[in-house]
Amino acid sequence: MSATLAPAKPAPALPGLAARARDFVKACFNGPLNIAISLACIALLVWLVPPLFRWAVLEATWEGTAQSCRQNAGACWAFIREKFWFSVFGLYPFEERWRPASMLAILVVMVVASTIRRFWNRWLLLGWAIAAPAMWVLMQGGVFGLPYVQTRQWGGLTITGIIAVYGLALGYPLSILLALGRRSKLTLVRWFCTAIIECVRGVPLISLLFMAAIMLPLFLPQGVTVDRLIRVLFAYTLFTAAYMAEVVRGGLQAMPRGQYEAADSLGLTYWQKMRLIILPQALTITIPAQVNTFIGLFKDTTLVVVIGVFDFFTTLRASLGDPNWLGFPTEAYVYAAAVYFVLCYAMSRYSQRLEREFRPGAR
Amino acid sequence: MKLTAFAAAAAAFLAFGPVEALAGRDLDQIRQRGVMRCGVQAPSNPGFGFPNAQGVWQGFNVEICRAVAITIFGDPNRVEFVPVTTQSRFPALASGEVDILSNNSTWTLTRDSNVNRFNFPAIVFYDGQSMMVPRRLNITSARQLNGATVCVQPGTTTELNLADYFRQHNMRFTPVVVADLDELRRAYDSGRCDVFTNDFAALAAQRTLLSRPQDHVILPERISKEPLGPVIRQGDEELTNIVAWTVFALIDAEEMGITQANVEQIAASSTNPIVRRLLGVEGNMGESLGAARADYARQIIRTFGNYGEIYERWLGERTPLGLERGMNRTWNNGGLLYAPPAR
Incomplete structure (x- = not known):
């Protein structure tokens, strides 16, 4: 960014670090207003950073017990250390934790592979088709000599990952269908999709989760049970789809009429037109809005605590109730914020890269 | 004539008797499943129920549930702990998601009524809303708090009780409402309010987190009654009895000085018939209760100790x-x- 602040004189092809720094400093102090703003910022940093650094690093306790933490003034990272694995695996049986660990590894590999455009072919789909059930079986067990672990015991970062990835991956295609359906010429389809979108979007996620987890069993016939996590995933997927559908519809509406007419004049069928002409453009121009919604929905996964699912954030709040470690909420929240920030920032950076790749001329 | 009447009665007994002899619906379900589902407070409740670093539930309420599992199955590990939040606990119990709540729920008429159809077999902890003040204010009674600024969580019965108490005693107060308990404690610690109110157990836990805990006192008044205990669905007498007599066994044991350390020795040597019956040395109390073993109480005390020991541990x-x-x-x-005697 600093390069854009440089004066518009003919500069060397690649300005060195020193030159860029000099330009940056110059840009910060080139007038009374900028000087005032820069000085205020420096004062703020001097006022904030040293105490923060002292708290987080210099006087922090990195290992030991709550007692040793209380003797030091700084942050108690020993607390996070003690609860780290709990925050990753939650209530999953401790001696079986290699299973969520390998599941997380597969999940990360699959997600990373899915972000690379070179892999966007049917092999990736096949990979997901194998990995998704495999991860579920690995977690649940009951076959191949793996002890059975109920979904209610899954927790921590593992369950956050499962809900986010499965929910967003299943909700995304559904959202495209809903968006197309809402613009369909078939009245019934249009009404149906509009009703779903408006009804799901019109209630808070909490009430959807509550309905799925607690109220639904009351309406199901005796003896019919659907696993609670499946119900939660269903609610979350539906919610994702309803929100994304409106983003996608925005993209569809932004397409010039000429694009539709050109596709029609080529004699393409409806699905060919959508798949080859309209959707690729509509989805591309809505990438920022999509990622915005994605990030919001990802953070919404913390709401599953209301029905007693121990997601990542809940494990930390539960750790605050350990009587041996009372009184370190700041550390727990800082840790949670850091993890969520890293994940959301990664999504944001990735979307920026996608935008560049898809529309090299637009920037 | 007499004989035919007897035969008819016998036939009727044979036809309906076995059905009557079966346990209640919920207890049957628990036995069939082979494991009891116990609802505990999510995310956690210091001392009462919290997951340790390995994700294993621990605490006072957790051991109450495990003790009930000993009575039903003879095995403290046949319990599944299901985290429930304050909002979801009663729907979870009503829908059968859990068999029993052990999460510091207050026994109230509304919850016990025919509308909500819950049942509170026993009280395991007597709590009550209390007030904490800094020692330097030299206040010894809540009646001296006219005009005070009070730190309170919003939207709870705590806030309602507080308002009721002050109105009842013709006093005025200024509330400082903060939803998050940690934030609320900081507000009190930094002097934004004179009084910090919450249930006694929670207040005592919060006191340990103040910058100088010894500088604060909890006033003797309990401005509300909060009897806490396990909750089940209404309509299963057998399960009610089992939960109640599990708790009673813990209390009776403490009253009679039976501890984890001496239970076996007392069982072997005691001549007190009440002790011998409680520990299953004589009589068939366990069987008549529907427990898995005649000596269920002895097994509970051997595993967890009496009420006092569980209390002291957590x-x-x-x-x-x-x-x-x-x-x-x-x-x-x-x-x-005060537990009824085992006889």
Whole structure:
């Protein structure tokens, strides 16, 4: 960014670090207003950073017990250390934790592979088709000599990952269908999709989760049970789809009429037109809005605590109730914020890269 | 004539008897499943129920559930702990998601009524809303708090009780409402309010987190009654009995001085018939209750100790919470715990 602040004189092809720094400093102090703003910022940093650094690093306790933490003034990272694995695996049986660990590894590999455009072919789909059930079986067990672990015991970062990835991956295609359906010429389809979108979007996620987890069993016939996590995933997927559908519809509406007419004049069928002409453009121009919604929905996964699912954030709040470690909420929240920030920032950076790749001329 | 009447009665007994002899619907379901589902407070409740670093539930309420599992199955591990939040606990119990709640729910008429159809077999902890003030204010009674600024969580019965108490005693107060308990404590610690109110157990836990805990006192008044205990669905007498007599066994054991350490020795040597019956040495109390074993109480005490030992392990003076026993002493020590005799 600093390069854009440089004066518009003919500069060397690649300005060195020193030159860029000099330009940056110059840009910060080139007038009374900028000087005032820069000085205020420096004062703020001097006022904030040293105490923060002292708290987080210099006087922090990195290992030991709550007692040793209380003797030091700084942050108690020993607390996070003690609860780290709990925050990753939650209530999953401790001696079986290699299973969520390998599941997380597969999940990360699959997600990373899915972000690379070179892999966007049917092999990736096949990979997901194998990995998704495999991860579920690995977690649940009951076959191949793996002890059975109920979904209610899954927790921590593992369950956050499962809900986010499965929910967003299943909700995304559904959202495209809903968006197309809402613009369909078939009245019934249009009404149906509009009703779903408006009804799901019109209630808070909490009430959807509550309905799925607690109220639904009351309406199901005796003896019919659907696993609670499946119900939660269903609610979350539906919610994702309803929100994304409106983003996608925005993209569809932004397409010039000429694009539709050109596709029609080529004699393409409806699905060919959508798949080859309209959707690729509509989805591309809505990438920022999509990622915005994605990030919001990802953070919404913390709401599953209301029905007693121990997601990542809940494990930390539960750790605050350990009587041996009372009184370190700041550390727990800082840790949670850091993890969520890293994940959301990664999504944001990735979307920026996608935008560049898809529309090299637009920037 | 007499004989035919007898035969008819016998036939009727044979036809309907076995159905009557079966346990209640919920207890049957628990036995069939082979495991009891126990709802515990999510995310956690210091001392009462919290997951340790390995994700294993621990605490006072957790051991109450495990004790009930001993009575039903003879095995403390046949319990599944299901985290429930304050909002989801009663729907979870009503829908059968859990068999029993052990999460510090207050026994109230509304919850016990035919509308909500819950059942509170026994009280395991007598709590009550209290007020904490800085020692330097030299206040000894809540009646001296006219005009005080009070830190309170919004939207709870705590806020309602507070308003009721002050109105009842013709006093005025300024509330400082903060939803998050940690934030609320900081507000009190930094002097934004004179009084911090919450249930006694929670207040004592919060006191340990103040910058100078010894500078604060909890006033003697309990402005509300909060009897806490396990909750089940209404309509299963057998399960009610089992939960109640599990708790009673813990209390009776403390009253009679039976501890984890001496239970076997007392069972072998005691001549007191009440002790011998409680520990299953004589009589068939366990069987008539529907417990898995005649000596269920002995097994519970061997595993967890009596009420006092469980209390001291998770809540008592030597724990970080440091809760005094207060009302939760046995009746012969000046408390409210009074269990019917095992005979």
